[in-house]
Amino acid sequence: MNNENRNTIYLIRHGENPANLTHDFSYKKVDYSLTPKGRLQAQQTAEFFQHKQIDEVYASPLKRAQETAQPIASLKRLPITLVENFREIHVGSLEGRPPTEENWNLHNRIVQDWVDGKHSSTFPDGENYISLIARMRAGLHQVTAGKSGKKIVVVGHGGIFTRTIKDICPDLDMAVLFASENYNCSITEIEILTTDEQVIGTVTTWASYAHLYGEAAKVVPGTMLIHPATETAR
Numbered sequence: 001m002n003n004e005n006r007n008t009i010y011l012i013r014h015g016e017n018p019a020n021l022t023h024d025f026s027y028k029k030v031d032y033s034l035t036p037k038g039r040l041q042a043q044q045t046a047e048f049f050q051h052k053q054i055d056e057v058y059a060s061p062l063k064r065a066q067e068t069a070q071p072i073a074s075l076k077r078l079p080i081t082l083v084e085n086f087r088e089i090h091v092g093s094l095e096g097r098p099p100t101e102e103n104w105n106l107h108n109r110i111v112q113d114w115v116d117g118k119h120s121s122t123f124p125d126g127e128n129y130i131s132l133i134a135r136m137r138a139g140l141h142q143v144t145a146g147k148s149g150k151k152i153v154v155v156g157h158g159g160i161f162t163r164t165i166k167d168i169c170p171d172l173d174m175a176v177l178f179a180s181e182n183y184n185c186s187i188t189e190i191e192i193l194t195t196d197e198q199v200i201g202t203v204t205t206w207a208s209y210a211h212l213y214g215e216a217a218k219v220v221p222g223t224m225l226i227h228p229a230t231e232t233a234r
Contacts, residue, residue, distance in 0.1 A: 041185040
């Protein structure tokens with residue numbers, strides 16, 4: 001029997017953290033808390049959901065994701081469930097290296113390979129696109145399987161969200177994807193269909209940060225870019 005479940009997912013990129021300012025690579029060992037601006041962005045994101053139905057809140061294990069999820073969870077009186085699969089891209093031994101132009105060029109070449117369909121291109125001691133999309137799908141399946149009509153918040157990272165969205169939501173226009181960066185505390189709304197074998201979605205809103213205002217709206221680029229298609233974020 002092939003059970004089908006339909007739910008709404010809000011993919012929220014975490015608020016500003018020091019790596020957004022220093023351009024440090026961060027997967028697991030480098031684990032910053034939010035900056036004061038990041039905490040403000042998280043609070044304003046919670047305000048956005050004040051009058052919206054939210055049934056469950058999930059987050060990447062990294063501090064910046066948990067701290068962004070906390071104001072939403074507190075407002076809705078919900079627990080935060082940590083999901084390892086929503087951790088940022090595993091950049092391998094790049095983590096801990098200085099954020100030099102040389103190291104960022106290596107990062108961007110691998111991501112560009114993924115954009116060009118070379119999915120086996122792998123970060124040194126890290127992951128390739130094949131493993132990245134597999135764990136993103138597994139994470140979405142975990143939080144939606146056996147449920148219908150739920151409104152679910154997932155707080156994670158710009159890299160994994162931006163890179164995998166085109167395969168989670170194959171109808172997404174790539175021009176829309178690359179038209180703007182996935183800034184801190186941006187919100188992507190997806191209608192997700194989950195079956196026993198797959199998760200497939202339709203994007204309602206991509207990477208909107210229109211809910212931010214004042215100091216929180218002074219967003220910064222997440223990466224050192226060499227090409228728009230390599231847009232990834234820490």
